[in-house]
Amino acid sequence: MAASIQRSRCLLSSSTLQSLPRSLTPASQCSRTFATTVDPPQPSTSNQQRPTTRFRDKLNTGPSFNDFVNPNAPLPPSEAYEIKTAQVGPEGRKKTITRLPEWLKTPIPVDQNYKKIKNDLRGLNLHTVCEEARCPNISDCWGGSSKSAATATIMLMGDTCTRGCRFCSVKTSKTPPPLDPHEPENTAEALKRWGLGYVVLTSVDRDDLADGGARHFAETIMKIKQKAPTMLVEALTGDYAGDLEMAKLVALSGLDVYAHNIETVEELTPFVRDRRAKFRQSLEVLRTAKETKPELITKTSIMLGLGETEEQLWHALKELRKNNVDVVTFGQYMRPTKRHMAVHEYVTPDAFELWRQRALDMGFLYCASGPLVRSSYKAGEAFIENVLKKRAAKRNELVGAQAVEDVKTA
DSSP states (O other): OOTTSOHHHHSOOHHHHHHSOGGGSOHHHHHOSSTTOOOOOOOOOOOOOOOOOSHHHHHHHSOOHHHHHOTTSOOOHHHHTOOOEEEESSTTSOEEEEOOOGGGOOOOOOOHHHHHHHHHHHHTTOEEHHHHTTOTTHHHHHTOSSGGGOOOEEEESOSEESOOOTTOOSEEOSSOOOOOTTHHHHHHHHHHHHTOSEEEEEEOOOTTSTTTTHHHHHHHHHHHHHHOTTOEEEEEOOOGGGOHHHHHHHHTTTOSEEEOOOBSOTTTHHHHSOTTOOHHHHHHHHHHHHHHOTTSEEEEEEEESSSOOHHHHHHHHHHHHHTTOOEEEEEEOOOOSTTSOOOOOOOOHHHHHHHHHHHHHTTOSEEEESTTOOTTOHHHHHHHHHHHHHHHHHHHHHHHHHHHHHHHHO
């Protein structure tokens, strides 16, 4: 069928091609005489080259051979402490956010012991600062191998504070619910049931009460000591609006460690803490507790990453030593919600270690310092527990030696 088609229908005649203008003559049609003829390769008239692949660039920026040979080798600080950012939001309204550094990420609590402690707390209507303040160490502290190895910080006088510090996620109200009269007994019973060797008690600020809740706090400590005389008790108290008589009352209630947090340096205190909380007022509380009972260990905590300078931190540490504070802890401020203060800086673990050494060189008995350290972090409690036991053993030794001398003299 193809053979019956006239050639004029398939190909242009030579006379027709000659009659066409030179610019309109198709090059392909001029060179081809039959439909089955293969076009010869045309020389390239363009100097443009193919774009080079980026595979080599990606390969060079990826893992090196050493990364495969030794994957657990420590990264250089420039890589280990790199702060990463990300673009979030819809198209046209994207904004850059800073991702949480790797050294601040903690696991989700799933341990069975965590669940047991949580159930015990709910059953006795008790609250913990671990939950209310969204502490990142909750899975670590509550997830011990046993209840005796776990740590929980009980928060007394309810879960609603009368102050509104700009870093704290605890609920606030001018008129919180009244105190639970059964709370001291329930707290002591729960702690006796757990069989802990060391416990931390803290509380919300209750400026609505005449004594700031100091008597309620002291009653709880006394009941704990009655039910478990060997249990060591740390009290992380408020400032009682500057009423030093209330600080003395708590210091004489039988506790072993008196803690009160200054939270930040003096210059930033008005912007970080509630206006009723003052740097000098906090120092007075710590000084009064030490003078009231000299064998008490006094303790405080400072958050880093709020915009403080080195000079301001040096000043804060010097003021603490002037008031005979024994223990200081440093931790990273982490923004609880968007309604709270923004993080000014993520301080590296190396910087925390530097401040730990500086604090020890200044004469502090102990310093816990790290991105995830909090005022009641269990590492500090273990050390203080050891110190208190050594002190008790030394006192017993002295008493025993004196008794032997008395017998010899008699």
